[in-house]
Amino acid sequence: MDLDSWQQDLRADFPIFQSFPGTAYLDSAATSQKPRAVLDAVTGYLTTGNANAARGTYPWANRTTARIEETRDQLRRFLGAPEPSGVHFVSGATEGLRAVARDWLAPLLRDGDEIVVPYADHSATVLPWQEAAALAPGRVTLVPMPYDAAHDYDYTRLAELVGPRTRMIAATHVHHVYGNDMNIHRLRAAAGPEVPICLDAAQSVGHLPIALGTLDVDFLVFSGHKAMALPGTGAVWSRDVRGPAFAPGGWAGTPNTAGIVSLAAAMTWLDRAGLDRIEEWNRALATRITEALAKMPAYEVLGCQTSLADPAVQQRQSIVTFRHREIGSNDLGFILAGDDLLVRADGHCQGPRGEPTASVRVSLHVYNTVHEVDRLLHALSALDQ
Numbered sequence: 079m080d081l082d083s084w085q086q087d088l089r090a091d092f093p094i095f096q097s098f099p100g101t102a103y104l105d106s107a108a109t110s111q112k113p114r115a116v117l118d119a120v121t122g123y124l125t126t127g128n129a130n131a132a133r134g135t136y137p138w139a140n141r142t143t144a145r146i147e148e149t150r151d152q153l154r155r156f157l158g159a160p161e162p163s164g165v166h167f168v169s170g171a172t173e174g175l176r177a178v179a180r181d182w183l184a185p186l187l188r189d190g191d192e193i194v195v196p197y198a199d200h201s202a203t204v205l206p207w208q209e210a211a212a213l214a215p216g217r218v219t220l221v222p223m224p225y226d227a228a229h230d231y232d233y234t235r236l237a238e239l240v241g242p243r244t245r246m247i248a249a250t251h252v253h254h255v256y257g258n259d260m261n262i263h264r265l266r267a268a269a270g271p272e273v274p275i276c277l278d279a280a281q282s283v284g285h286l287p288i289a290l291g292t293l294d295v296d297f298l299v300f301s302g303h304k305a306m307a308l309p310g311t312g313a314v315w316s317r318d319v320r321g322p323a324f325a326p327g328g329w330a331g332t333p334n335t336a337g338i339v340s341l342a343a344a345m346t347w348l349d350r351a352g353l354d355r356i357e358e359w360n361r362a363l364a365t366r367i368t369e370a371l372a373k374m375p376a377y378e379v380l381g382c383q384t385s386l387a388d389p390a391v392q393q394r395q396s397i398v399t400f401r402h403r404e405i406g407s408n409d410l411g412f413i414l415a416g417d418d419l420l421v422r423a424d425g426h427c428q429g430p431r432g433e434p435t436a437s438v439r440v441s442l443h444v445y446n447t448v449h450e451v452d453r454l455l456h457a458l459s460a461l462d463q
């Protein structure tokens with residue numbers, strides 16, 4: 079099947095686009111739309127076997143507990159995880175990253191320790207390390223992650239910064255503003271064999287195949303709702319080889335059973351669709367936008383542009399962020415919304431070393447079409463003066 083008909087079949091799986099055929103949803107980095115298989119799995123669960131998990135001994139309760147355990151195994155396979163490894167369900171990347179920082183790292187910290195923090199990434203992968211440092215006895219230094227001019231991590235400088243007191247390196251798989259793959263396969267060599275790495279995979283899970291075996295990180299955290307599952311879903315995967323097992327503290331309470339059912343259905347749907355092809359589709363749309371904007375003088379694309387053709391250096395995934403040189407980004411967002419082009423226009427929750435002013439972010443997923451992208455480009459070119 080060619081890529082176009084493959085994509086048309088997949089798009090037809092999303093009921094929201096049948097309700098709003100003229101609306102181009104271009105904000106999937108914030109949250110994804112949900113395929114029918116996910117909605118049906120949740121409805122099916124709630125109408126035929128809804129019960130609490132890990133308590134109760136009747137069949138619905140046992141079945142719910144078993145589904146949660148099966149989903150943990152499915153997630154390990156989905157991420158290509160080496161065994162043994164832990165999976166903890168959370169409400170999203172924010173909660174997961176805070177749990178790693180507060181529950182796992184903070185009790186291990188001692189006076190003089192260091193944490194490498196990526197201050198130009200999402201605040202959700204900056205603030206938790208500040209919290210962990212504040213909880214620690216004595217003084218813990220937050221070392222800024224070095225970046226190069228293309229917004230990739232500067233692995234040469236990072237290797238010089240890592241020392242015997244480095245207790246954690248926080249990093250992001252795909253940047254939520256610049257859209258670039260941060261070349262995480264190079265991170266372990268710079269970090270050395272001992273330092274734990276916590277990877278924020280909020281913008282990569284569900285968008286491209288993840289091979290944890292080759293990434294060699296200790297924690298991977300993501301939001302299920304950005305990967306076709308329901309809001310309030312996500313997970314922390316932990317490897318437990320560079321320190322104690324990850325065991326989030328506090329009171330566990332009732333898990334998000336319906337959300338976990340949705341996550342299982344989302345992974346099944348994504349696997350069937352094929353993450354290689356999803357990545358190929360999204361990258362092709364993002365490249366189309368980047369290349370068209372490069373020819374419109376009124377726009378400035380943030381992050382990598384020319385290096386798109388050199389995948390060994392930088393790979394843009396499904397996100398393109400830009401500014402109009404005259405029109406404010408919030409105004410541009412309103413103008414585009416008037417044309418049923420739903421983009422995000424603000425500072426995108428970037429950390430303190432992020433962009434100084436607002437921008438417009440277009441973020442794609444496999445349900446987006448070439449026609450939608452061309453509608454966007456048409457609307458943008460009308461303002462190119």
Ligand SMILES: Cc1ncc(COP(=O)(O)O)c(C=O)c1O
Nearest residue numbers: 170171172200202254278280301
């Ligand atoms: C890279 C990155 N990390 C973390 C988050 C936070 O995710 P959530 O709001 O689902 O907790 C986001 C959300 O936009 C993100 O893009």
